Structures are given as structure tokens and as C-alpha cells.
Amino acid sequence: MLDLKLIRKNFEYVKERLKTRGEEYARLVEEVYNLDKKKREIQKEVENLRALLNKKSKEYGRLKREGKEDPSLKEELASLKKQLAQLEEELKQLEEKLKDLLLRIPNIPHPSVPVGEDENDNVEIRRWGNPPKFDFEPLPHWEIGKKLGILDFDRAAKLSGSRFVVKKGLGARLVRALINFMLDRHTARGYEEVYVPHLVKPEILIGTGQLPKFEEDLFKCERDNLYLIPTAEVPLTNLHREEILKEEDLPIYYTAYTPCYRREAGSYGRDIKGLIRLHQFDKVELVKIVKPEDSYEELEKLVRDAEEILQALELPYRVVELCTGDLGFSAAKTYDLEVWMPSYNRYREISSCSNCEDFQARRMKLRYKTKDGKNVLCHTLNGSGLAVGRTLAAILENFQQKDGSVVIPDALRPYMGGLEVIKPPEGE
């Protein structure tokens, strides 16, 4: 949520900055600006009227206790009350409308973010590692997985429909290994491991920005008014919502493994094969709650922490800075990590690291008290560290061998009971 005061004070600036995300937001900001103006006028009236009513009501009570009841005063009070009720209703409607609009305006991109329309305008920052060269025709991961007997999309469809997967044997083991490996790495670097609920209330999703605008992307348990989390960012970032933290509590670093549930509405036909786009996938997430002045330094560190996993797994990747048009709703600045995928012959997103500044903090009233006693909104950051399914896909594709086997990266072997290679079943 944007600061209303900022919209009031720097209306043109906000409008211009949001335009870099898409033309439609300028109109929204204008609407908010006008509504806010009107709202404050009415609020002033309401508060003045209520002050008067409070005063007269006390007067009436005083007289009554003295046995000098005044019927004309009582009448006056009744008419004031009626007037007030009308104005209050008007105010309430304005406030609701205003709040709803405000919740639908995305974050302002940081000045350093390149202006652009879509992913084609993203800027590559650096590369690490070299894509492998094969002296045979490399297979896509879903075929490798099928041949190894570790991925089963057909039976998953039997259970749950499209965009689900069943992992078996060493496939299931590999998932567990990756999760443990990632969590161990992150906790060693100062993140506290957290295990969170996977079902959350609507206001929690408003807090991180998924609601009200992206309802159709979420799985909802209607009966209980709970949503399945689309990422651990949601419960992790909201952990301290409506709290006023002590300055010495910051920074807070959290990491959590959770499954993530996404309806993938509007992505029909995209990435229909393989592990890239599923309704349910596993992810280890990183979340930071920090002081505003530190947040951009923390973002760089966060990216390094995610990169470290890819490096340890010897997976070639590049770091990309998202342009204004490709930026997520809550983010002020985002780096994507893209891993090399031989079957696509290009890099594909495997992590997204964002600084949301105070955008989420304002929505969830997440603050800290400074040394001189002021309450200040925290800055929140989040990043994948990493998407487990896509990591698995990248390992299968990048480490595949001519004979159909897949070499397990060194760093992962201790988590696989020392296993070095996954080989196809005998006799195939």
C-alpha cells in the first residue's frame, strides 16, 4: 500500500512513476487523490459535529443529575445525532472505496529500476558458470524423469488433474535432499528456520499484496474462508504483522520450506509439460524484515544467498534485474535468478528476490520503534532460495549423461546417502 500522504504531497511524481508499470495506474492514483480530498472534508465535518455532540451530551447529563432536565436540549441532541449518522454513512462509504482502490495500486518502482514494458526489457546483471555441452541430444527433464522412473505425471493427473506431479523413489528422495540442503545452507548463513501454516486468512494475503487484486490466482477453502499459500513469503512476512518491534530485534532473517499452491489462471497452454509450472510445488523461501536505511544492501545480500545455492549445486545461471513493466505488484525492485535449462536452450526463472520497502509493512502495520521513540514502518524483502521443483528439473537436465543417467552434484550427495549417480532401471 502506498502512503496516502505521499500521494497528496507528490501526486505528479507518484503518477509518473506508476505509469512506468502501465498506463492504467495513473488513472487509479487520480481517483484516489480526489476521493481522499473529499473524504477529509467530510471527516472534518463529522469530527466537529461529534465534538459538539459530546459536549452537549455531557451538559445534558450534568443538568439531569441536578434534576433540571431540559427537553429542548434533548431534541437538539436527537437532531444532531441524525445529522451525524447521515454524514458518518457517507464517510464510511468513501473510506471503504478509498481503501479498496489504494489496495489495488502497486508499489512505486525504485529509481534505479530500468524502465521497460515486459521481460524483454529486463537487464542482465551477471552470469555464473557455463551451459554444459552435450555430445548427444539432451532430453527435457520430464523425459529424463520418466525414463528414470522418478517422475510420474500421468498418475498425478489421475489423482488431481493436470499440472501436478508424483515423484517416486530417488525422485522423492531428491526433493527431500534439496529441501534439507537449502535449509541447512540458509540457517548456516543466519536465517532462522520456521515452519508455518499453509492455510491463511484473507487479511494475511492482503498484507503481502496477493489480495484483493489477485484472488483468481489462489486456491480458496470457501467453507472456512482460508486460502492455500501461494508462497511461504505470505505467512513468513506476516509473522510480525501489527507488531511494533524493538530496534535491536532487526534485522530478522527467516527461511521456511513450504509447498506453494497456485491456480495458474491465465497461463493455459504455457509450460504444460514438466515441473516448470504446477499447481503445487515446493519452495524454500527467504524473508527479511529490516530497517529502511538497510533494505537495499540487504537485497544485494539476499540475492547472494540465493545464488550461493545454485553455485553449490554447480548450476549455470544469470542474474536479471526486472524492468518496471515486469515488476511484481508489491516489489520496488526485483532481481530474478535464471538457471540454464538445456531443453529450452535458455535461462529460466528459478528465484525472484524483491525489496518491497514499506509497501507490505504498511498493509500489515509492521513497525519498529527507533531509539528516539518513533514508530517507523519496517522494510520487507523476500526471495526464493530456491524453487525446489525447478531446481530438480535443472539438475536432471544439466547433469544428464549419454546413457540416460543423471549425476548428482557433489554438494547434494551427503543428503542422498552418498549416492553419486541416478541410473535408469535395468533392462530398459
Added chain:
RNA sequence: GGAGGGGUGGCCGAGCGGACGAAGGCGCGGCGCUGGAAACGCCGUGUGCCCGAUUUACGGGCACCGAGGGUUCGAAUCCCUCCCCCUCCGCCA
């Protein structure tokens, strides 16, 4: 699912329909006492929003005692609905 108890400020905890943003205690900050400290004494210490002069510091107002509604001139206090927590019983991984 059944029966009962409860949600008040950073925490504990009191609260008769007006004098209650709320006693008291703890904690925290300042000052005093002290060679220094403990103990003690005094003072201060919630959040959000609006308006006004102003660079902040200031002054005024409104709201907030789990949430929403109602009764009343007036609600933390009475009534209704909902949510959450706790205890016991049942069921259950």
C-alpha cells in the same frame, strides 16, 4: 461435536452506564539520593487519523478496552451476532 471460563495499555491486572484513554503493579525513560550501585522518592511513559501555525519540537479535535451491530442524551461497563483463546468430556494423527 458437548459443557464451562475468558479476551482491557509492552506485560500482569482493576473497572459502579457519565468525573475512564482507562486504578494499581511490573517493565521502560528522566530526575533526585549515592563515591558508584541496589533499595527508595518524584515525574513521565499506548496507537491511528484529522485540523491549524510551523523545517521537526507545538497546540486543538476525533476514534480505539477482540470484531461488528443495538439500547441510551451518554457504553470498557447493558443486549445481540461473530471471531479467537483456555479448561473438562467425546473423537482423532
